[in-house]
Amino acid sequence: MTLIQDQSSPIADVSAQARAERLTAAGTAWNERIAADSRAAQLTYSVTGRGIGAVGTEIRAGKHRFLVDEPGALAGDDAAASPVEYALGALVSCQVVVFRLYAQALGLTIDEIEITAEGDLDVRKLFGIDESGRAGFHDVRVKVDITGPDSAEQYENLRQVVDAHCPVLDLFANPVPTSGALA
Structure with a gap:
């Protein structure tokens, strides 16, 4: 990512213990917040x-x-x-977050995680050459490389749980009602 300004707090590596504490605290806080008022579950992002x-x-x-x-x-x-590279980056980074979140919830250990996303895009619609295809990706592949002490079956189960709960994967996999207007 090309930053325009220096960030005041770069992301530092944390110990597995510190990560577990932060994930547990965040999950507990959100569960309590939503239990007290279900409207707290609704977030709006603006960019x-x-x-x-x-x-x-x-x-x-x-x-x-x-x-x-x-x-x-x-x-x-x-x-x-590019915009499509950022889209793939958003998918990868969301997957990392959700893998960490659900590994913690399921009592699994992730020593290292690296995710690669590749997307195939045909530019004919972008350039108005052929209107019949998609303007966006027609195929996206996500490869997850996890190291840790748990079994391959446990990590595969984790991957399935992550895929069911990852917000950005959901954006890729399902149509989202989108509207546009000139200001």
């Missing part, structure tokens, strides 16, 4: 983008800022990852 350069975008998400661009072959300056 704003401003066009820069040839086809680049400066994104603001809360206190965070980052750039999105395209490679030169797609009219960009190649100053940052």
